[in-house]
């Protein structure tokens with residue numbers, strides 16, 4: 001079964017989409033978060049009718065979930081962070097769905113222009129996966145800075161990462 005890719009970029013055909021295509025040469029189901037109506041976390045659950053739970057259902061229907069995000073200001077994108085905040089709903093109003101995430105494989109693909117990911121970048125992914133008893137498998141980084149040789153090395157490493165993703 002192809003992985004489910006949850007793409008958190010602010011643009012549909014940017015660097016992060018390209019990174020996904022380098023890593024996943026075979027097919028993947030792709031959800032571009034910015035095209036979906038997903039409200040911020042609300043203590044009163046006023047946005048229960050938005051598209052958040054539909055995307056969770058897609059996660060439940062897949063064994064492997066890839067979170068793909070650019071680095072924006074040293075962290076995951078706002079689109080993806082909003083989605084992560086809403087995972088709280090799975091501990092409150094939709095607990096059964098939250099429990100059903102157990103055992104899913106989780107990978108991360110990130111893009112940025114600095115040489116390496118900021119310190120601590122992976123922590124929210126690893127810890128959130130652990131929280132829901134998902135199996136965190138690691139993070140690949142596509143360097144999009146101006147050094148041509150580093151870009152080529154980074155692309156090759158990302159392709160190898162994709163090959164191991166099964």
Ligand SMILES: Cc1cc2nc3c(=O)[nH]c(=O)nc-3n(C[C@H](O)[C@H](O)[C@H](O)COP(=O)(O)O)c2cc1C
Nearest residue numbers: 009014015016070071072073074111112113114144
């Ligand atoms: C709002 C914004 C903030 C950014 N902050 C960082 C950053 O903190 N570190 C970094 O390495 N690159 C940063 N970048 C560069 C992007 O991560 C990089 O260009 C990335 O490849 C863009 O992917 P996209 O085309 O999917 O948006 C930033 C770009 C934008 C637009």
